[in-house]
Amino acid sequence: MKACRCSVLSTFSVPLCLVATLLVAAAATAVPVTTPEGSVEVAARGDLLDVLALLRLTGAEVGFAPAAGSFTATLADLEVQFTPGSSLAVAGGRLLDLPGPLRQMGDSVFGSFATAAALVAPLGWSLGGPPAAPVLSKTTARERLILTVVRAESGVMVVVSGTARRPRVSSSASAVTLQFTAPIELGAALPLADELRGAELGEDSITLRLAPDQEMASSYPLEDPPRFVIRLQKAQPVVPMVQQPQGPVIVLDPGHGGEDLGAQSPTGAAEKDIVLAVARGVAARLQVAGITARLTRERDELVGLAERTAVANRLQAAAFVSIHVNASPARSARGAETYYMSADPSDTQAAQSAARENVGASEDALQLILWDLAYVANLNSSARLAHTIQERLNALQGIKDRGVRQAPFVVLTGATMPSALVELGFISNPEEANRLQDATVQDQLASVLAEAIAEFVRTPSLDIASPPAGTP
Ligand SMILES: [Zn+2]
Numbered sequence: 001m002k003a004c005r006c007s008v009l010s011t012f013s014v015p016l017c018l019v020a021t022l023l024v025a026a027a028a029t030a031v032p033v034t035t036p037e038g039s040v041e042v043a044a045r046g047d048l049l050d051v052l053a054l055l056r057l058t059g060a061e062v063g064f065a066p067a068a069g070s071f072t073a074t075l076a077d078l079e080v081q082f083t084p085g086s087s088l089a090v091a092g093g094r095l096l097d098l099p100g101p102l103r104q105m106g107d108s109v110f111g112s113f114a115t116a117a118a119l120v121a122p123l124g125w126s127l128g129g130p131p132a133a134p135v136l137s138k139t140t141a142r143e144r145l146i147l148t149v150v151r152a153e154s155g156v157m158v159v160v161s162g163t164a165r166r167p168r169v170s171s172s173a174s175a176v177t178l179q180f181t182a183p184i185e186l187g188a189a190l191p192l193a194d195e196l197r198g199a200e201l202g203e204d205s206i207t208l209r210l211a212p213d214q215e216m217a218s219s220y221p222l223e224d225p226p227r228f229v230i231r232l233q234k235a236q237p238v239v240p241m242v243q244q245p246q247g248p249v250i251v252l253d254p255g256h257g258g259e260d261l262g263a264q265s266p267t268g269a270a271e272k273d274i275v276l277a278v279a280r281g282v283a284a285r286l287q288v289a290g291i292t293a294r295l296t297r298e299r300d301e302l303v304g305l306a307e308r309t310a311v312a313n314r315l316q317a318a319a320f321v322s323i324h325v326n327a328s329p330a331r332s333a334r335g336a337e338t339y340y341m342s343a344d345p346s347d348t349q350a351a352q353s354a355a356r357e358n359v360g361a362s363e364d365a366l367q368l369i370l371w372d373l374a375y376v377a378n379l380n381s382s383a384r385l386a387h388t389i390q391e392r393l394n395a396l397q398g399i400k401d402r403g404v405r406q407a408p409f410v411v412l413t414g415a416t417m418p419s420a421l422v423e424l425g426f427i428s429n430p431e432e433a434n435r436l437q438d439a440t441v442q443d444q445l446a447s448v449l450a451e452a453i454a455e456f457v458r459t460p461s462l463d464i465a466s467p468p469a470g471t472p
Pocket of ligand 1: 255256262263271323324325357
């Protein structure tokens with residue numbers, strides 16, 4: 001049985017494991033479920049319903065990935081992924097906090113009525129009625145979207161409010177499409193703006209037609225109240241299309257950006273610029289090595305922490321590497337460090353680094369520091385990734401090994417693949433700050449990171465999906 005990991009950042013944790021252990025297997029019964037096609041019997045155990053059967057009733061195909069131990073229900077271009085024993089699911093690339101855990105019983109998976117309802121929702125269905133006689137129907141309640149245009153120094157933003165759902169975003173040369181998981185309507189007329197030429201409203205999607213000189217720069221969710229932001233920019237010159245990825249995709253995440261400068265050197269150099277330069281170098285080298293690399297931000301812009309891993313989840317990346325530089329009140333602190341996710345920081349300094357990098361995380365993101373699915377499944381691979389990177393950085397820098405550490409970095413919590421966070425050096429150390437700004441040094445760092453990532457990707461995985469016995 002999987003170890004309980006409920007003690008993580010206790011303020012935000014939910015004692016789901018306790019609930020899970022109190023559940024006792026109940027005798028098999030069946031409940032009548034009303035569907036648009038008529039009444040269908042679905043297996044039940046006590047208060048728990050057969051969620052695989054319910055998902056299939058929506059028309060979804062349910063597949064099982066033995067390596068990950070997870071199920072994926074796919075309906076058109078919508079999908080939801082979940083794992084027995086876990087109360088986390090992934091829908092549209094994002095972590096979904098289920099009301100209760102899923103349990104494998106017999107040859108199916110069972111969950112509470114509320115959990116079953118939460119799993120069918122991302123597929124555009126709702127489970128209503130009394131739990132003893134549930135009604136499964138296509139979601140009809142329309143979410144009333146309000147679109148506003150906000151002009152800021154950093155550019156023009158289209159802000160979508162009126163729904164807590166995070167849309168799947170796709171953009172082309174002159175349009176941005178937001179695909180929601182429920183029917184939508186416009187609560188007010190489209191705002192007048194030179195950048196917007198109009199909008200086409202679908203059943204559960206909206207396509208914004210942009211002026212010819214506009215394109216989407218980035219998109220990210222905001223909380224309190226929930227909003228979704230699409231940042232526009234003047235269209236960039238067309239660059240040749242990268243070939244459709246064939247092999248593994250690596251997602252590189254240059255930390256910070258836009259108004260979030262990250263750490264700063266005594267002379268005012270910003271972390272956000274150094275890490276972008278290095279990440280671009282890593283991406284270029286990986287591409288040369290035949291490994292597709294994508295950046296979570298291509299330029300100096302602010303991207304939400306959750307959006308960064310969502311990119312990697314959508315691309316089903318083989319690894320996610322977040323790139324940062326460190327700062328310490330001790331000006332003599334120097335050298336690279338590599339981190340992977342852990343419930344508990346390995347030491348005080350690891351805790352400080354995490355606290356610094358987590359600034360800007362919403363409570364929503366912090367709530368998702370619940371493990372299972374994303375964490376345990378990738379723990380050993382993440383450790384291997386971090387060690388591979390750190391070994392090469394140590395060799396390059398020829399200094400005392402600051403080593404691999406563990407800490408709860410919010411930017412890594414949503415990743416459903418092996419992930420690590422690299423602090424390239426200490427920008428608070430004047431000497432090291434100078435080196436980190438040196439193009440030659442950035443180049444060396446980039447090539448070492450690319451080598452390490454390529455080695456990680458090409459080494460057959462021997463990682464076992466269980467936590468290691470001790471902490472390093
Ligand atoms: Zn940082």
